[in-house]
Amino acid sequence: MAGFHHVEVWVADLGEAAAPWGWLLTRVGFDLDAEWTGGQSWAAGGAYLTLTTSPNLTDAVHDRRRAGVNHLAFSAGSPSAIDAIMADAAVHGWSPLYQDRYPHAGGAAHYAGWLENAAGFKVELVADERVARS
Numbered sequence: 224m225a226g227f228h229h230v231e232v233w234v235a236d237l238g239e240a241a242a243p244w245g246w247l248l249t250r251v252g253f254d255l256d257a258e259w260t261g262g263q264s265w266a267a268g269g270a271y272l273t274l275t276t277s278p279n280l281t282d283a284v285h286d287r288r289r290a291g292v293n294h295l296a297f298s299a300g301s302p303s304a305i306d307a308i309m310a311d312a313a314v315h316g317w318s319p320l321y322q323d324r325y326p327h328a329g330g331a332a333h334y335a336g337w338l339e340n341a342a343g344f345k346v347e348l349v350a351d352e353r354v355a356r357s
Contacts, residue, residue: 227270230295233277235342237261243316243340244274250308251297251348294337294345302326302334302350309336309348316340326350 321328
């Protein structure tokens with residue numbers, strides 16, 4: 224069966240990361256599933272995303288442009304749902320990216336929004352293609 228079982232995102236400071244990530248994950252359909260010292264698990268559709276304090280903070284600056292994962296893309300529902308998330312993002316610790324090309328920075332047939340948090344993590348919010356095309 225194809226699909227992710229889970230994704231683990233290591234953060235420099237869970238205390239700082241929890242509110243912005245929690246807000247975003249809730250908005251795209253995840254529920255807080257578990258918490259422990261230094262970590263949280265968010266579940267949706269049989270998969271989960273874990274936020275965990277990194278054990279290696281010698282170079283605590285995250286740079287999505289280095290080798291590794293550039294961004295996480297979430298199915299975010301209808302174009303209006305993405306518009307609402309994008310409108311609320313700034314007060315929840317996320318800055319919009321590619322605003323001059325929003326919502327089609329990925330091409331004319333791709334309705335999506337891109338955000339980056341203060342730690343430099345980038346996410347993409349993708350509209351359901353069936354809804355975006357209608």
